[in-house]
Amino acid sequence: MAELSRMDLTMSTRKKVSETTSNLRVAVRVRPMNGTERSEKCSTIVKVDKGKSSIDLKSKPFGPFFRVYDTDTTQADIYADLVSSQIKKVIAGFNCTVFAYGQTGTGKTFTMEGGRTDAKSSQDDPSTGIIPRAVEDIFEQLETSGCEEYSLRVSYVELYNEELFDLLASSESDDRERLRIFDDPHKKGVIVSGVEEVPVRNRSDVFKLLQLGAEKRRTAATLMNMHSSRSHSLFMVNVVVRENTNTGEELVKQGKLNLVDLAGSENIGRSGAQGNRAKEAGSINQSLLTLGRVIRSLTTNAQHVPYRESKLTRLLQDSLGGSTITSLIATLSPSSSNFEESQSTLEYAMRAANIKNKPVCNTKVSKKTILKEFADEIEKLRRDLRAAREKNGVFISQESHEEYQRNAEKVNELEEQLLCEVDRLRKLMEDMTYMDEQYQQLYERKGALEKRLEERIRECAVKSKELADTNDVLNKHIEAIGLMHTASLKSFKQLVQAQEAADEMKTDLGAFWRKVDEMAVADDLHKEMIETLTRKMNSFIQSTSEQVEALTSDGKDATAKIVENVDPHVSTIEAISQSINKSVGEMRSTTSSAFRKGTEIENEAVEKINEIAQENLEKWNAVLKSSSEYYKAHSARSEEFSKQLTDKLDEIKKQISDFAEDFRPLLAEIRNTTSVNLEKRTEQDTAITNDVKTTCLNVTEGVRALLLQLEQLSVRIEDNHEEQLIIDQNNQESVLSTINTAENVVQSVEDMIEEQCDTKEIDEKAQSDLQGIDLDYETTIQEAKEKSLEGAEEMKKVTRGLLDKTEANRKEATCAVDSILTRISVDSETCQTTGEEVKKSCDESSENISSMLQKFGESSKKATEVALEAISKIEIKFVDPSGNPFSFFLYAILSISVNVPPRIVPTYPDSTELKSPPEPEELLGSEEDDDKLVEGEELAKKKRRVTSFVRRDSLLDTTNIFLSPSTIQKRREATIDEEEDFEN
Numbered sequence: 001m002a003e004l005s006r007m008d009l010t011m012s013t014r015k016k017v018s019e020t021t022s023n024l025r026v027a028v029r030v031r032p033m034n035g036t037e038r039s040e041k042c043s044t045i046v047k048v049d050k051g052k053s054s055i056d057l058k059s060k061p062f063g064p065f066f067r068v069y070d071t072d073t074t075q076a077d078i079y080a081d082l083v084s085s086q087i088k089k090v091i092a093g094f095n096c097t098v099f100a101y102g103q104t105g106t107g108k109t110f111t112m113e114g115g116r117t118d119a120k121s122s123q124d125d126p127s128t129g130i131i132p133r134a135v136e137d138i139f140e141q142l143e144t145s146g147c148e149e150y151s152l153r154v155s156y157v158e159l160y161n162e163e164l165f166d167l168l169a170s171s172e173s174d175d176r177e178r179l180r181i182f183d184d185p186h187k188k189g190v191i192v193s194g195v196e197e198v199p200v201r202n203r204s205d206v207f208k209l210l211q212l213g214a215e216k217r218r219t220a221a222t223l224m225n226m227h228s229s230r231s232h233s234l235f236m237v238n239v240v241v242r243e244n245t246n247t248g249e250e251l252v253k254q255g256k257l258n259l260v261d262l263a264g265s266e267n268i269g270r271s272g273a274q275g276n277r278a279k280e281a282g283s284i285n286q287s288l289l290t291l292g293r294v295i296r297s298l299t300t301n302a303q304h305v306p307y308r309e310s311k312l313t314r315l316l317q318d319s320l321g322g323s324t325i326t327s328l329i330a331t332l333s334p335s336s337s338n339f340e341e342s343q344s345t346l347e348y349a350m351r352a353a354n355i356k357n358k359p360v361c362n363t364k365v366s367k368k369t370i371l372k373e374f375a376d377e378i379e380k381l382r383r384d385l386r387a388a389r390e391k392n393g394v395f396i397s398q399e400s401h402e403e404y405q406r407n408a409e410k411v412n413e414l415e416e417q418l419l420c421e422v423d424r425l426r427k428l429m430e431d432m433t434y435m436d437e438q439y440q441q442l443y444e445r446k447g448a449l450e451k452r453l454e455e456r457i458r459e460c461a462v463k464s465k466e467l468a469d470t471n472d473v474l475n476k477h478i479e480a481i482g483l484m485h486t487a488s489l490k491s492f493k494q495l496v497q498a499q500e501a502a503d504e505m506k507t508d509l510g511a512f513w514r515k516v517d518e519m520a521v522a523d524d525l526h527k528e529m530i531e532t533l534t535r536k537m538n539s540f541i542q543s544t545s546e547q548v549e550a551l552t553s554d555g556k557d558a559t560a561k562i563v564e565n566v567d568p569h570v571s572t573i574e575a576i577s578q579s580i581n582k583s584v585g586e587m588r589s590t591t592s593s594a595f596r597k598g599t600e601i602e603n604e605a606v607e608k609i610n611e612i613a614q615e616n617l618e619k620w621n622a623v624l625k626s627s628s629e630y631y632k633a634h635s636a637r638s639e640e641f642s643k644q645l646t647d648k649l650d651e652i653k654k655q656i657s658d659f660a661e662d663f664r665p666l667l668a669e670i671r672n673t674t675s676v677n678l679e680k681r682t683e684q685d686t687a688i689t690n691d692v693k694t695t696c697l698n699v700t701e702g703v704r705a706l707l708l709q710l711e712q713l714s715v716r717i718e719d720n721h722e723e724q725l726i727i728d729q730n731n732q733e734s735v736l737s738t739i740n741t742a743e744n745v746v747q748s749v750e751d752m753i754e755e756q757c758d759t760k761e762i763d764e765k766a767q768s769d770l771q772g773i774d775l776d777y778e779t780t781i782q783e784a785k786e787k788s789l790e791g792a793e794e795m796k797k798v799t800r801g802l803l804d805k806t807e808a809n810r811k812e813a814t815c816a817v818d819s820i821l822t823r824i825s826v827d828s829e830t831c832q833t834t835g836e837e838v839k840k841s842c843d844e845s846s847e848n849i850s851s852m853l854q855k856f857g858e859s860s861k862k863a864t865e866v867a868l869e870a871i872s873k874i875e876i877k878f879v880d881p882s883g884n885p886f887s888f889f890l891y892a893i894l895s896i897s898v899n900v901p902p903r904i905v906p907t908y909p910d911s912t913e914l915k916s917p918p919e920p921e922e923l924l925g926s927e928e929d930d931d932k933l934v935e936g937e938e939l940a941k942k943k944r945r946v947t948s949f950v951r952r953d954s955l956l957d958t959t960n961i962f963l964s965p966s967t968i969q970k971r972r973e974a975t976i977d978e979e980e981d982f983e984n
């Protein structure tokens with residue numbers, strides 16, 4: 001009996017994950033014009049409208065479709081768009097189908113399998129089709145998802161002339177064994193008996209199988225296609241993934257990917273099919289026609305869907321209106337020569353787009369549940385078988401021969417189903433063993449990792465201690481920074497005090513300059529006194545001239561008297577002038593000494609300020625220097641520390657990578673050993689399988705022989721019913737004994753299963769323990785990692801915070817020092833400028849005073865000169881006492897001779913000839929000139945005051961020319977009092 005297997009891995013534990021329906025995803029692909037079409041000068045009648053996702057065929061729109069692809073679309077684009085997402089679903093436990101439909105020669109095989117090259121991967125050849133890309137992708141996605149326990153099996157079948165053949169069967173002969181299809185009694189779907197489900201462990205395994213299958217697939221050259229596929233092909237990938245949940249439960253996910261390349265629909269006349277080819281084409285068209293009817297029924301909600309009318313529709317039953325996620329790629333020729341076929345394909349595709357499927361995820365079930373399910377299933381089948389056998393016994397004796405045959409068929413079918421289940425179980429056990437091996441490797445790896453973990457934990461403890469030490473050091477640094485901060489604050493306070501002292505000095509300087517002003521006022525008073533004297537001189541001169549006039553009238557005596565009086569006055573004037581000059585000199589020296597003193601004080605103040613500033617600057621520089629040194633040292637230490645941390649981390653990383661490096665060859669070795677073991681095991685399994693096969697064959701042979709006997713029996717029954725009955729019974733007994741043997745085989749298999757179950761329980765426990773340890777280990781590693789990261793992060797944060805704080809403090813202190821220094825320098829500059837200005841104004845006022853004094857001196861001199869001139873203009877004449885005007889000589893002679901004393905008669909010049917003394921304004925210069933010469937309101941004010949005073953004084957003294965010193969003194973005092981009153 002041929003080995004039986006089951007195609008559909010879905011089990012009774014299937015569970016719907018969603019009630020949502022999804023439409024079939026229909027895409028249309030247009031291939032480029034081929035050589036024949038071009039040579040026949042056919043026009044393009046197909047236009048792809050990507051915007052609307054529709055196809056215009058001779059301007060008639062079809063669509064919208066899920067996607068439309070023009071002639072430029074690459075294989076990679078189509079794969080990424082349509083299939084890539086399905087792979088994820090398959091790994092998650094869904095069944096997915098992708099099939100290509102279209103007229104012959106439109107690119108179905110090209111789309112599904114790719115260009116005819118020997119490329120080993122999609123990277124080598126961009127024309128690689130969906131099937132190889134999908135296989136590559138499944139491996140890639142399983143590896144990248146970190147899934148470590150999985151098993152892949154592939155089957156490849158072709159449906160040729162309504163017969164199903166295994167493209168991966170080992171038989172080399174052309175006369176390949178047909179596969180049987182029968183309905184799965186429990187679910188929607190079919191069971192294909194005896195199909196090879198080849199376990200694949202890597203990509204290259206799959207490529208080899210693909211090549212093997214493709215070679216076996218029936219193709220032929222037709223007028224439409226040089227390599228026309230004459231059969232429908234179905235490539236299936238079963239993915240079983242085992243997972244361990246957090247609760248320690250073992251879960252198994254089973255997903256399946258069906259990749260279907262249908263044979264092309266063809267116009268037999270146009271394709272030139274004859275004989276066998278015509279028969280093939282007829283069969284192909286027939287199955288496609290049924291597929292069309294199924295699609296129509298599904299989209300019109302018909303009561304009956306004719307799945308059973310062709311094997312193709314039976315195989316695709318779950319993909320059309322079932323629980324599979326299905327995509328259809330309709331392929332088109334762009335040529336006008338294929339208008340009718342293209343139209344039919346598009347109509348077909350439009351209809352298919354309305355089919356609704358209800359995708360269902362094959363629930364993750366525990367291994368234990370699967371084994372139990374199998375055991376139940378086998379038990380059920382056994383019961384059915386027994387019942388059927390019993391029925392047979394009854395029917396042989398009582399009912400007709402046809403009834404008996406029907407039952408015999410039923411027994412056969414049940415036996416097949418039973419064997420199928422056993423085979424399925426065997427495959428599952430193989431998968432489980434494979435995954436157990438994967439698990440064993442993981443377990444060993446875990447042991448090694450545990451050791452590593454212990455080491456790491458020890459290292460972590462050392463690191464934690466180091467971290468704590470570093471923390472202490474850092475705390476000390478923080479304390480030191482705090483002390484520095486306090487010192488900085490203290491220095492800042494000192495600086496503020498220095499600033500206050502500087503302010504006080506400024507106030508003192510202000511007082512000093514006020515004193516200087518007061519001295520200047522005193523100077524003014526001196527000057528005013530001098531002016532008063534000058535005025536008095538003027539008035540004296542005036543009064544002198546008036547007296548001279550009066551004396552003229554008084555006569556010669558008076559003249560003589562005047563002459564006598566004038567002399568001492570002249571000397572007095574000279575003395576006064578000298579005293580004025582002297583007092584001017586004195587004043588000059590006093591003023592200059594006062595200025596010198598002021599300058600000295602100012603210099604002293606500046607020096608002192610500079611000294612304080614210098615002192616503070618030095619202090620601050622020292623503070624800054626020590627701070628920056630400290631910060632430098634601190635940052636160097638921090639850097640060193642962080643470097644140490646980084647080094648340690650690097651070291652740990654390196655150790656981990658070293659460990660990984662060490663571990664890799666070990667892993668490779670384990671893998672090698674495992675694969676060797678696996679091969680051995682496979683060999684053993686093959687031997688066992690062969691044994692089982694032989695046994696099964698024997699059993700089948702036995703059953704066949706029995707059937708033969710039964711047939712003979714039934715012939716004989718007609719002749720001698722009674723007699724044969726005894727023989728029948730004997731035969732039946734022998735059948736029963738054979739069946740019992742079969743049952744024993746089944747029983748032994750069951751025992752094996754139970755045994756497996758027992759060991760599995762231990763396995764499970766160990767696994768759950770390991771799972772726990774795994775989890776603990778991962779959590780501990782994670783925690784240790786997180787802790788060390790947190791610690792490092794916190795350290796970094798603290799260090800960063802401290803550095804920021806210190807930086808901020810440093811900046812603040814520097815800013816404060818800068819601002820204070822700026823203030824001090826500004827203040828000292830202001831002091832200097834103010835001092836310089838004051839000095840300048842003092843210099844100017846002293847210059848002005850001296851020039852004024854000079855002017856007054858000059859004016860006094862002038863006044864004296866005027867007075868002297870006035871005096872000199874007085875002519876003294878000797879006059880004859882008798883009144884005769886003789887000449888002096890004559891008079892002298894006469895007087896001598898007559899003894900008459902002569903008389904002196906003074907002649908005063910005309911009053912107009914006498915020059916009046918200059919006005920005070922004239923002497924001091926005009927106010928406009930003052931404005932030009934003297935900048936500053938103060939000096940102008942002083943001058944105005946002097947002028948008014950001089951004018952007033954001169955008015956007061958116009959009548960008195962010569963005053964006694966006591967009068968002068970009195971006048972002076974009175975004037976000062978008046979002046980004060982005036983000022984008030």
Ligand SMILES: Nc1ncnc2c1ncn2[C@@H]1O[C@H](COP(=O)(O)OP(=O)(O)OP(=O)(O)O)[C@@H](O)[C@H]1O
Nearest residue numbers: 031032104105106107108109110225228229263264
């Ligand atoms: N998109 C495409 N780009 C380039 N060449 C293509 C494309 N589609 C198909 N071809 C070429 O057209 C020819 C026919 O393609 P293919 O054999 O895949 O058609 P088919 O639909 O599978 O035909 P059949 O139903 O007869 O098997 C091949 O030579 C193939 O390389």
